[in-house]
Amino acid sequence: MLELFVSSNRGHRISPSKPAESPKPSSVPSTHFHPFRDQKECELITQTVDYLKHSGFYWGPLEVDEAHARLARLPLGTFLIRDSMQANVFFTLSYQAPDGPTSVRVLIKDGVFSLAGSKHTFSCLFGLLGYYIASPKKSLSMPYRGDVPQSLQELARRAVVQSFGKDSIQQLPVSKKLKEFLWLYPFSI
Structure with missing residues (x-):
């Protein structure tokens, strides 16, 4: 069994858990992510997190209120990805909608990504984002990478x-x- 832990620097690390021992509360990093029971899901999430770390628009464990505050004055369709605070969901897409900032869960089931409430599925999170960027509704337009200029x-x-x-x-x-x-x-x- 593998577990995904949130580290303090907006990233994640994967480490094997010890099946026979029950960890002490003070020795286990605080995380809401559930243990992986499937190696393929673990690899998919690990690769996605690695890509997200280099994207510039991944904000890690950002609270919903802070995400919405960051997006509030930005153009329609500006988006970011953050860790979900829901125990069985890894990521949340927060974006500037016509009615103001909103957030939607990114679901992962059977090795594919989808947005909560959508029937569209994608083998890659970035395929999902590309689809909504290119859609006629233009729900997403550009990622929010913060105020620091990109290299x-x-x-x-x-x-x-x-x-x-x-x-x-x-x-x-x-x-x-x-x-x-x-x-x-x-x-x-």
Whole structure:
């Protein structure tokens, strides 16, 4: 059995749990995430969290009120991803809707992502986001990465992925180190 723990620096780490021992309350990090019982789900969440860490719009354990306050004065469709405070949900999408900031749970079931109340499913969280960015309703438009300017490296990475596509990264005539950098976040969102 594996468990996902929230660390204090807006990230997560995966560690094996000890099946025979019952941990002492003071020795276990505070988290609402349930233990994984499925290796594939653990790998999916681990990879998603790794990508989210490099996205710039992942805010970790941000409270709903704070997320809504950050989005309140931003343009319609601006969004961020944060940890859900609900025990059986990993992520929440918070965005600026026509009626003001709102949040919706990102559900994961049988290895696919969906928004609560939607029948659309996606094998990747970033596919889900891309779908709602491109939809005619324009529910989502741009991610909120905070007030700090993005680095030139981050901007260049997204531009390369947008120009050539995720599937072409391996064929690019660039160094192995640069390809590794591109694979840290192979999305143009």
